[in-house]
Amino acid sequence: MNISYLLLFVLSNCNFTYSFIIAPQIVKNRHISTESISSNRYPLFIKDKSTFTGIKAELDEWNENLDDKNVDDGSNNNKDDEVELKSAALEWAKEQAKELEEMDEEQEEGKEEIDRKKYVVIGGGWAGWGAVKALCQSEMNAEVILLDALPDPTGSQPYVSKSGKPVEAGTRGFWKDYPNIYALCDELNLNENEIFTPYTNSSFYSPDGLEATAPVFSEAKLPFDLPSFLPESVTSSLTDNAFPMLPSPLGQVIATFPLFERIPLSDRASMIGLLLATIDCLGNAQDEKVTEGYDKMTAHELFIKFNLSSRLVNDFIKPTLLVGLFKPPEELSALVVMELLYYYALAHQDSFDVRWIKNGTVADSLISPLANTLIDDYSSSLQVLGGSFVKTISIDHIDDKKMNMKASKILYTTATRHNNKDGSIDTIINEHTIDDIDGIILSVGCKGMRSIVSSSPDLARLPTFANAASLQGIDVISVRLWLDTKVHTRTPANVFSRFDSLRGAGGTFFMLDQFQEGYEDALWGDSDVQGSVVACDFYNAGSVINLSDDDIVDILMNELLPSAVPKFADAKVVDSWVGKYPGTVSWFSPGSYALRPPLEGAGNDILPNIKCAGDWVKMGEREHGAKGLCQERAFVSGIEAANSLLQSTTDDESYKMIDVLPVRDDEIQFQLAVQANNAVMKYLPRFWVR
Numbered sequence: 001m002n003i004s005y006l007l008l009f010v011l012s013n014c015n016f017t018y019s020f021i022i023a024p025q026i027v028k029n030r031h032i033s034t035e036s037i038s039s040n041r042y043p044l045f046i047k048d049k050s051t052f053t054g055i056k057a058e059l060d061e062w063n064e065n066l067d068d069k070n071v072d073d074g075s076n077n078n079k080d081d082e083v084e085l086k087s088a089a090l091e092w093a094k095e096q097a098k099e100l101e102e103m104d105e106e107q108e109e110g111k112e113e114i115d116r117k118k119y120v121v122i123g124g125g126w127a128g129w130g131a132v133k134a135l136c137q138s139e140m141n142a143e144v145i146l147l148d149a150l151p152d153p154t155g156s157q158p159y160v161s162k163s164g165k166p167v168e169a170g171t172r173g174f175w176k177d178y179p180n181i182y183a184l185c186d187e188l189n190l191n192e193n194e195i196f197t198p199y200t201n202s203s204f205y206s207p208d209g210l211e212a213t214a215p216v217f218s219e220a221k222l223p224f225d226l227p228s229f230l231p232e233s234v235t236s237s238l239t240d241n242a243f244p245m246l247p248s249p250l251g252q253v254i255a256t257f258p259l260f261e262r263i264p265l266s267d268r269a270s271m272i273g274l275l276l277a278t279i280d281c282l283g284n285a286q287d288e289k290v291t292e293g294y295d296k297m298t299a300h301e302l303f304i305k306f307n308l309s310s311r312l313v314n315d316f317i318k319p320t321l322l323v324g325l326f327k328p329p330e331e332l333s334a335l336v337v338m339e340l341l342y343y344y345a346l347a348h349q350d351s352f353d354v355r356w357i358k359n360g361t362v363a364d365s366l367i368s369p370l371a372n373t374l375i376d377d378y379s380s381s382l383q384v385l386g387g388s389f390v391k392t393i394s395i396d397h398i399d400d401k402k403m404n405m406k407a408s409k410i411l412y413t414t415a416t417r418h419n420n421k422d423g424s425i426d427t428i429i430n431e432h433t434i435d436d437i438d439g440i441i442l443s444v445g446c447k448g449m450r451s452i453v454s455s456s457p458d459l460a461r462l463p464t465f466a467n468a469a470s471l472q473g474i475d476v477i478s479v480r481l482w483l484d485t486k487v488h489t490r491t492p493a494n495v496f497s498r499f500d501s502l503r504g505a506g507g508t509f510f511m512l513d514q515f516q517e518g519y520e521d522a523l524w525g526d527s528d529v530q531g532s533v534v535a536c537d538f539y540n541a542g543s544v545i546n547l548s549d550d551d552i553v554d555i556l557m558n559e560l561l562p563s564a565v566p567k568f569a570d571a572k573v574v575d576s577w578v579g580k581y582p583g584t585v586s587w588f589s590p591g592s593y594a595l596r597p598p599l600e601g602a603g604n605d606i607l608p609n610i611k612c613a614g615d616w617v618k619m620g621e622r623e624h625g626a627k628g629l630c631q632e633r634a635f636v637s638g639i640e641a642a643n644s645l646l647q648s649t650t651d652d653e654s655y656k657m658i659d660v661l662p663v664r665d666d667e668i669q670f671q672l673a674v675q676a677n678n679a680v681m682k683y684l685p686r687f688w689v690r
């Protein structure tokens, strides 16, 4: 076969344009450069894969014939030309075959691209990172985008005061029953003992002095020496007078007996009424009617109905609630108060044991290793966009019945600073959109929800989001004080109780130099280490938040701290930082249960592709044992929201759900008490709730 003819044949199979332009050149030049049909032009001319398969088959056949011919006659006629032509054609064919394969791959990739889901997580706190982790690790063909208003949601850039010292919005404790956060440490190869302090005692101070010290229950000592007549088999199991693991709450009562320095025993005993109510409430957690009934009641009413002594409430329970749920009992849902009591005290004797970050902050000790591991492991599918403030979420396919809708577009803004010639700075707001979204996880708190729903008319039409956006948040203030001298305190974690200068707020102070002993350098940034570093938080801080920073520091240094521990009066403030966070923390107000966002968002029939995560989210069937304002709950809700989103947005079942670890089983006496209560409540009307 004549090579020109062959090539014309080949090219005529491609398409007319190609033949028309190239063929004359080919006819003239028997040596065809492969560049003249360079690969980057290939997609322009070849539309049909079968054409190329045909070309390749023709070339293969021709090649075989040519080989046969060369072998048959052994002649050298035009051999060079033939070899040259043969190799040029074959080269070309090979090139085309390779390109064909590449095209196949590209098509495959294109298909994957089409099949690829696009998930957006809004909010990069514990809930958001839980969601990102679960989406990335699901092995789903998905692009995951995390948007957060904070400049660096990865926790890698430390937040510092104006003078360059590290600061943090609130000092956060890690309680014993945070199984998923501890499992995360293992997964990230973080040694828990290097991340967290040992479990610590906490002290309660009032204007009268020390009120009580909460022990580390798992390390508590018996408050008396063991009698000598006891057999060795008993005493040997209680080495060093170690406290036996008695059923909760009996264990706590005995362990705390010597520690409540002022509250009389009769007042402490009145707690029993609250225990009974909690057994009833938590034992019927599946019953929405019971849950909502307790939620409509204030904790204050509950305490009256169940005869708690006002001394116990004022001196111990109220300050505890102010620092645990950040509001006094008269402004809290009885339901959530009992959930807190159950989770931190009733279900297990040692549930109240708490530890703290040993070096640095939650952001740099835990969030940053998690974020960086995910960013490394999923570099091609995960994008983290800090400084991105989400404004509007838009919904497609809105129909009158409001069924089967899909949120598909997000508008967010970023800010850039422009330095003007006159030295002034302009902030330029840039708008960006993300389209074709398959799923969204809203892991913002109440303030974030309010702001997004207020500029998203599509969401505002849905009662779920409108209700969530109607919930108010609690004001908090975080203060850090760097002192010129070390102040010794009885315990590193401390609660202020009943001080007038708190103005109705709750207050805590943490001795960071005691938590972070050995790492004091880091607490002082670039400055020389001097004395103690104290982190103080005010909760329910509405009446403190409008004071100037200096006034807040004065209240701490002149009134609160020296009243609790007189040695503070001798210390001078070397540096201070005050952070104010109005309306940011979830407020479990009476009646709020009905308004809190469900994890499933508006529901799978209505809007299956938006899920909600965060400590305030109702988890429904995915409810977890971790309760209240709690990092574990936020983290778990994020993982579960991602699991739910995957389930709602794909038919492909090859993805992996990320398991959540439950809190350990309730102690047996709590389970028995629930059974006994439920048996009685079959016959007794629950007249105290409506």
Ligand SMILES: Cc1cc2nc3c(=O)[nH]c(=O)nc-3n(C[C@H](O)[C@H](O)[C@H](O)COP(=O)(O)OP(=O)(O)OC[C@H]3O[C@@H](n4cnc5c(N)ncnc54)[C@H](O)[C@@H]3O)c2cc1C
Pocket (backbone or CB within 6 Å): 122, 123, 124, 125, 126, 127, 128, 147, 148, 149, 150, 153, 169, 170, 171, 172, 173, 174, 388, 389, 390, 391, 443, 444, 445, 447, 448, 449, 451, 452, 476, 478, 537, 585, 613, 614, 615, 616, 628, 629, 630, 631, 632, 634
């Ligand atoms: C002072 C204080 C002390 C605490 N102490 C403890 C403790 O001792 N132990 C404990 O377990 N828990 C404690 N908590 C509670 C715990 O910190 C929270 O439960 C948990 O951090 C909530 O996580 P989250 O992811 O739900 O919300 P957040 O951490 O609030 O994350 C929400 C994120 O959404 C972002 N966002 C909001 N709106 C938008 C928007 N429009 N666009 C983009 N991004 C947006 C925010 O920037 C934020 O990063 C404390 C909280 C505070 C405030």
